[in-house]
Amino acid sequence: MAYHQPVPPPAPPTARPTPAFVGASWAALLLGIVTFGIGLWNADLQLSEKGFFAVLLVLGAFGAVSLQKSVRDRAEGIPVSGLYLGLAWGVVGFSVVMLAVGLVNSSMTLSEKGFYGLAFAMTLFAVIAVQKNVRDALRS
Secondary structure, three states: OOOOOOOOOOOOOOOOOOHHHHHHHHHHHHHHHHHHHHHHHHOOOOHHHHHHHHHHHHHHHHHHHHHHHHHHHHHOOOOOOHHHHHHHHHHHHHHHHHHHHHHHOOOOOHHHHHHHHHHHHHHHHHHHHHHHHHHHHHHO
C-alpha cells in the first residue's frame, strides 16, 4: 500500500499589508543597501575587498528572499523540495559566515566592522519584509 501525505487545507486569505508597513519596509531596505554602499565607497579597502563585501550583500539578500518564499510556500501547502529549502538556508548561512570571516580578517576598526554587520543584517531583514509585502499584495 502506498503512503500518501495528507494535503493541508488551503491557507486563509492574507490581509493586505498597510501602506505604513510597506513604506517602512522599503525605506529600511533602501537605507540598508545605501548605507552599506556608501560605507564601501568611502572605505580604505582594496577594490577586491569592496567587491567581496558587495557580492556578499547581494548573495545574502537573494538567499533571504528565496528562503522566505520557500518557508512560506511550505506553510501554505505549496510543494517545495527539501533540496531547494536546504540550499536557501545554506546560502543565507554561507553569506553570514563569509561576512563574519571577512570582517574579522579586515583591517577596519571595530566601529566600521559593526557598521557593516548592522547594515547587512538590516538589509536581510528588510528584504524579507519587502518580499512578504509583495506576496501579500499579490494574494489579496
